[in-house]
């Protein structure tokens with residue numbers, strides 16, 4: 001569930017905003033001063049902040065600036081005065097949107113949803129950049145060609161990496177040495193298939209806790225290998 005922080009000193013407005021946002025399945029917290037709002041915004045993970053401009057203590061300008069120094073989440077600024085919006089823009093505080101009071105709660109909800117969708121797209125596209133394969137304690141980043149075993153990075157040669165990734169991406173499937181050789185070395189199986197055995201041994205030394213009792217790449221006697229899940 002997406003979390004929203006409302007920083008607003010007028011209790012009636014804050015409660016109204018909270019009610020409407022909760023009806024749209026958002027989880028909402030309210031802080032009623034700039035200082036408390038800033039502390040809460042920095043201490044917890046919110047998906048969006050609704051920030052009033054005129055607040056007791058630290059005002060909305062300062063709160064916005066300080067949140068922006070540390071976080072990239074959408075900030076929707078709210079003000080009673082139209083002139084303030086020009087001022088917010090002019091200061092370049094990094095607010096994502098501005099609304100003038102009074103506004104309809106449904107318009108607020110619509111804007112909140114639009115900003116979240118936009119932010120999800122941006123953040124989502126970043127996290128999807130790398131193609132990750134994760135099986136039990138093994139994490140393979142195919143894009144960066146890096147491998148972690150129980151959180152610890154290990155170095156693999158190109159062919160070791162390709163072989164491990166191929167097996168991990170096709171778990172529970174038994175491959176013969178010939179099939180693996182063709183798959184990874186991309187030649188007809190005229191080459192030396194013993195190279196597969198050598199590579200499996202090297203991979204096991206890097207991923208297995210006990211190479212005599214492998215937990216990941218299993219030997220199927222007389223057939224080949226299988227990645228266990």
Ligand code: CA
Pocket residue numbers: 008009010052053054055
């Ligand atoms: Ca206020």
